[in-house]
Amino acid sequence: MTSHTGFAAIAAQLDGQAIELPSWAFGNSGTRFKVFGSAGTPRSVEEKIADAATVHRFTGLAPTVALHIPWDKVDDYAALRSYAAEQGVALGTINSNTFQDDDYKFGSLAHVDPKVRRKAIDHHLECIDIMDATGSRDLKSWLADGSNYPGQADLRGRQDRLAESLSTIYDRIGEEQRLVLEYKFFEPAFYHTDVPDWGTSYAQVTALGERATVCLDTGHHAPGTNIEFIVMQLLRLGKLGSFDFNSRFYADDDLIVGSADPFQLFRILFEVIRGGGFGPDSDVAFMLDQCHNVENKIPGQIRSVLNVQEMTARALLVDRVALDAAQTDGDVLGAHGILMDAFYTDVRGDLAAWREERGLPADPMRAYAESDYQSQIEAARVGGTQLSWN
Ligand code: PSV
Numbered sequence: 486m487t488s489h490t491g492f493a494a495i496a497a498q499l500d501g502q503a504i505e506l507p508s509w510a511f512g513n514s515g516t517r518f519k520v521f522g523s524a525g526t527p528r529s530v531e532e533k534i535a536d537a538a539t540v541h542r543f544t545g546l547a548p549t550v551a552l553h554i555p556w557d558k559v560d561d562y563a564a565l566r567s568y569a570a571e572q573g574v575a576l577g578t579i580n581s582n583t584f585q586d587d588d589y590k591f592g593s594l595a596h597v598d599p600k601v602r603r604k605a606i607d608h609h610l611e612c613i614d615i616m617d618a619t620g621s622r623d624l625k626s627w628l629a630d631g632s633n634y635p636g637q638a639d640l641r642g643r644q645d646r647l648a649e650s651l652s653t654i655y656d657r658i659g660e661e662q663r664l665v666l667e668y669k670f671f672e673p674a675f676y677h678t679d680v681p682d683w684g685t686s687y688a689q690v691t692a693l694g695e696r697a698t699v700c701l702d703t704g705h706h707a708p709g710t711n712i713e714f715i716v717m718q719l720l721r722l723g724k725l726g727s728f729d730f731n732s733r734f735y736a737d738d739d740l741i742v743g744s745a746d747p748f749q750l751f752r753i754l755f756e757v758i759r760g761g762g763f764g765p766d767s768d769v770a771f772m773l774d775q776c777h778n779v780e781n782k783i784p785g786q787i788r789s790v791l792n793v794q795e796m797t798a799r800a801l802l803v804d805r806v807a808l809d810a811a812q813t814d815g816d817v818l819g820a821h822g823i824l825m826d827a828f829y830t831d832v833r834g835d836l837a838a839w840r841e842e843r844g845l846p847a848d849p850m851r852a853y854a855e856s857d858y859q860s861q862i863e864a865a866r867v868g869g870t871q872l873s874w875n
């Protein structure tokens with residue numbers, strides 16, 4: 486592969502790129518039809534962290550791992566933090582879970598019953614205690630709250646109760662911590678969802694204060710939505726806290742980021758860079774939220790972080806001075822061509838060299854396949870219970 490002169494100018498900007506891995510990506514997952522087990526799947530939180538650390542060793546791109554509570558509940562979070570550090574990674578975002586308990590059948594933070602709301606609030610407070618022990622910055626909340634039938638629920642009452650619950654949680658968020666509210670347009674609720682879109686999340690977090698921001702999961706929009714426009718707007722408003730990256734063909738497919746629509750990923754990353762959401766001065770968290778139902782999980786995660794890096798490099802290659810000039814001149818096709826030139830630039834050879842210069846394998850996918858990590862975990866992790874997504 487040829488080297489592109491433009492790459493040398495952006496190479497240093499790729500240093501320090503960090504993509505957080507979800508612990509649940511290493512567990513078995515599937516659909517409502519079947520969860521297929523795979524050999525070597527972790528049986529403990531520690532084994533999930535060890536696998537995440539392996540992705541980081543092969544790519545240099547994934548220094549932190551997100552936990553989901555209670556899926557990753559342990560007795561001693563300080564010890565887990567030390568264990569992660571020994572593996573070469575840190576514990577990242579703590580994800581709350583108010584969607585798998587019978588009490589939450591009709592919602593959690595927006596529930597009509599104060600006892601259920603209190604339980605959901607207390608769960609979030611417990612997550613903040615965990616963050617204190619793990620050193621995590623972000624509490625991410627995604628709520629399954631909603632209804633299935635018109636008339637089933639008082640939409641306005643639910644929104645008001647949600648605001649009150651979030652405010653109680655936010656009061657306990659530390660000076661160095663953040664509350665990140667994730668939206669999703671449907672599922673599991675099918676008629677209405679209490680946090681369905683970026684506007685609702687934005688309205689709720691803005692009412693809370695500076696340390697509350699929005700999480701944009703790329704799989705949580707209606708087909709055809711211009712996601713990069715939302716990215717631009719949230720950055721403009723100073724409220725883009727984090728991404729849950731994945732890709733989708735239909736709904737919340739949670740497939741490997743950049744696999745369904747690499748061009749969309751490019752457009753999103755271009756707006757991230759344009760809006761100041763990339764680099765050492767930005768606090769936008771890049772996370773993955775994916776499941777690997779039929780492929781091996783570790784190479785699935787390696788592929789994912791490489792896809793994000795590759796599209797970041799291409800987005801950095803956009804000649805913004807020329808683009809600005811073409812836009813100002815009303816040169817429609819010229820401007821479009823400048824963006825497309827960067828998108829079509831093959832950076833794989835340059836990235837391989839970039840990795841080698843940093844002591845990383847030139848081709849992390851091949852290096853993992855040629856390593857004995859997969860065979861070792863398949864041999865070692867027999868007995869015990871393989872973990873599922875939940
Ligand atoms: C909900 O669909 C979601 O995207 C939230 O981020 C959850 O925490 C996650 O999926 C669980 O996989």
Ligand code: MN
Nearest residue numbers: 667702729774
């Ligand atoms: Mn998500």
Ligand code: MN
Nearest residue numbers: 702704737774
């Ligand atoms: Mn999702």
